[in-house]
Amino acid sequence: MPGTPRRGTITVVYVVLLVAAAAILAGVVVVAMGGGGELTLFRRDQPGFRFRLRTPEDVAALRLPVGLLGYQEQATGDALRQVARLLAERDAEIADLREEVRVLSQRADDRPGPDAGPGLHLGTATGPGVTAGQPPQQP
Numbered sequence: 001m002p003g004t005p006r007r008g009t010i011t012v013v014y015v016v017l018l019v020a021a022a023a024i025l026a027g028v029v030v031v032a033m034g035g036g037g038e039l040t041l042f043r044r045d046q047p048g049f050r051f052r053l054r055t056p057e058d059v060a061a062l063r064l065p066v067g068l069l070g071y072q073e074q075a076t077g078d079a080l081r082q083v084a085r086l087l088a089e090r091d092a093e094i095a096d097l098r099e100e101v102r103v104l105s106q107r108a109d110d111r112p113g114p115d116a117g118p119g120l121h122l123g124t125a126t127g128p129g130v131t132a133g134q135p136p137q138q139p
Contacts, residue, residue, distance in 0.1 A: 051075075053082040 065072045
């Protein structure tokens, strides 16, 4: 009959479709197992945001720029790195001050005299003509 496909032609079409499906499935498996490489992250064409975070108030007032699907990755990363630097500087200053208090306490403990005792003495004096918390006046 004219116009009806032959049985051999239908078989060839099915074989071609089966081979194409197998190739697609093999490609998906290769990519899923990490063989397809990685996507490259490109930097934005827009100028970057500059944050000047120096105080806790600056961090509290910080408003990150919003992108299409959330915060802009580059600007958010920059802001978080500056917050981390600010915290590291603060922690270093606290550690320095604690060390200074420890050294001063040790000096006060090692100092001989009637006021020597445990702890840090601030040197306030009381007595006739001296108000508490005020240094004694020299004659």
